[in-house]
Amino acid sequence: MLSLRSAFRAFSRAPLLSLLSVTTIAFSLFAFGLFGLVALNIRNALRTVEERVEIRAFLADKTPVEQIAAASDDIAKFPEVEHVDVVTQEQALARAKRELGEFKDVFESEFLPASLDVKLKPGFRDPNTVRRIADRLRALEFVDDVRYGDEWITQLYRLRNIAGVAGGVLGLAFAAVAIIIIGATIRMAVLARAKEIAIMRLVGATDWFIRRPFLIEGSIKGIVGGTLALILSYVAMRALQQYLHLETAFFDQRMAMLGVASGALMGLGGSAVSVGRHLRKV
Template structure:
């Protein structure tokens, strides 16, 4: 291992421009992948904010006593899918309607709106099937007269979320493959620059593992360095967008570490494939 690390250091000293170019190339390929990740994270965050607004409104029958309302709210609060439940009195409902529909304020004078109970749902219980099942369950309560939740809106939101997840997975795989190809090509340039050295090592009896190790270490270190640089570029881009256009969500510390380690892994795999291909060529020539 010590000898392999020394070989990596010597190779960088011999050709610092090539090594730096490799790191920059890896960084920009990972930067493109990281930008896609940022877009996906921000789309997911936006959808989550919209999903937080998914709520069910259960309208109460006329003449329901306060004690019945309190009992109803306790029963609803015990339902596992419910995150929060609140009571809206007729007066509050009318005041809210006047505030939201100011152009109809005069028409609403003297209008009577029924009392209702509003339910906010927990994450994971906002898909159309879960919301519909809970709505039907609420209708079994005697004091509840009607239930509304905007079925079409919930179904469209769920479809958008599924499409975004599917497209994100597919495009993420494509970006990862492109990054792997670029990294492999970059590492192969370094291997071709030392092709004669590899041939001499094979002629004197060096094993494949001995020949591979410095390049695997080199590829891993370049991948990690490229990952760090890509994170810095992504952070700068996110900061510019936040200042100029809109607030954006950046990677969490765990995601940053995972991204850097992914860069190292891609560098390792790219090196393994490139040096393996070269060694097979050496064997054929031999």
């Protein structure tokens, strides 16, 4: 109770310093949050593209319908496969006309082959799995050819990996900067109360007792800063949507809470380091 009161008294006693530290925490977490939003949206965009990964097995002419149906059922049972569409020659023609509207006069007869369009489950859309399934389809006697956009799947995955690594590295860098800033602001708070700490030690307060209000203060600053950062990120995202007409996603509830919690954790960590260093020195 005393620690909590003491932590709150620290806010009222040095409002400017507290405001400064909360703002600094808010802005460093805001930078972190903006980066998180960019990463989130890139990931969402990539997922949409990834959903279009499809293996198309073109069937030989005159393959009996029963055989196609049986094969389709078999393939649908592969653990990696989400579903299989059977596309007849007529459907293939209709699709070609739809997709390539201006050339629709060219398509007259049923010269397009029928196909099995295989869609893979999420998590199995990487180049290796796609290639493996494609090879299995190619081995079927009535399959003429298999297409799956080998090149672009590889490119897509390379892009995703780069985005992942860059996201991780930059995210860590931002988090480190945030922790250092929080540590520095708490250090100022510690120095502002150096005399009080010295007296506490002199009259026999334990180190843990001295530490506690600073840890609480740091966590509160982290939570307030984290919430502010969340609000700022939301405002920034809305502004982007409004002026750039971009369809963007925001953090869901779980991620938002995780963000505020990590703010609190940074506050706690920064305080622990600052107070610990001070107590070791005096």
